[in-house]
Amino acid sequence: KAGVTQTPRYLIKTRGQQVTLSCSPISGHRSVSWYQQTPGQGLQFLFEYFSETQRNKGNFPGRFSGRQFSNSRSEMNVSTLELGDSALYLCASSLRGRWEQYFGPGTRLTVT
Amino acid sequence: GQQLNQSPQSMFIQEGEDVSMNCTSSSIFNTWLWYKQDPGEGPVLLIALYKAGELTSNGRLTAQFGITRKDSFLNISASIPSDVGIYFCAGLNTGTASKLTFGTGTRLQVTL
Numbered sequence: 001k002a003g004v005t006q007t008p009r010y011l012i013k014t015r016g017q018q019v020t021l022s023c024s025p026i027s028g029h030r031s032v033s034w035y036q037q038t039p040g041q042g043l044q045f046l047f048e049y050f051s052e053t054q055r056n057k058g059n060f061p062g063r064f065s066g067r068q069f070s071n072s073r074s075e076m077n078v079s080t081l082e083l084g085d086s087a088l089y090l091c092a093s094s095l096r097g098r099w100e101q102y103f104g105p106g107t108r109l110t111v112t
Numbered sequence: 113g114q115q116l117n118q119s120p121q122s123m124f125i126q127e128g129e130d131v132s133m134n135c136t137s138s139s140i141f142n143t144w145l146w147y148k149q150d151p152g153e154g155p156v157l158l159i160a161l162y163k164a165g166e167l168t169s170n171g172r173l174t175a176q177f178g179i180t181r182k183d184s185f186l187n188i189s190a191s192i193p194s195d196v197g198i199y200f201c202a203g204l205n206t207g208t209a210s211k212l213t214f215g216t217g218t219r220l221q222v223t224l
Contacts, residue, residue, distance in 0.1 A: 043155075103157075
């Protein structure tokens with residue numbers, strides 16, 4: 001079974017731009033969570049989607065948003081990029097009723 | 113955002129040695145997960161724990177769910193060079209859906 005896939009793997013953007021990252025969960029997994037990883041703050045929860053609905057949200061500004069499609073694929077969007085948004089963005093999927101989360105390889109975003 | 117305390121922060125050991133690390137929280141969790149992350153990759157799930165006092169093994173890895181529900185421990189026996197990486201604990205309260213709270217990480221380096 002294929003693992004979680006994330007595209008693109010690397011991205012360089014300029015301050016003020018916006019970016020969209022994509023995540024395809026493991027087949028059959030309907031829950032998708034997003035995390036931001038930085039050297040200073042570690043791994044921080046962004047939000048979680050299940051059946052196209054946001055179930056939980058972390059403490060991030062409204063510039064960070066996401067959505068989930070009917071095939072469980074998810075996207076996250078960051079608008080008006082700031083230098084501090086440079087990070088590894090990780091997506092994880094899980095089966096309904098199970099708490100183990102399986103991570104993708106991440107998208108490395110660099111904001112210049 | 114909240115991070116759980118992991119210790120040690122880093123460790124340098126020789127191949128064949130056993131390794132112990134722990135993770136502590138100021139609040140209770142009802143699920144603990146342990147992950148390993150290699151450079152440039154997403155975290156890989158190693159072990160999941162669901163009950164206070166539970167001891168679970170996965171090959172050379174053994175993890176325990178602390179009886180206070182505020183801590184967890186990971187042991188690696190007979191370490192090998194491919195054990196190098198960063199180990200993260202993550203706590204989850206199933207009442208808050210799939211929001212994982214991660215530890216600060218333990219960086220393990222193994223010398224021959």
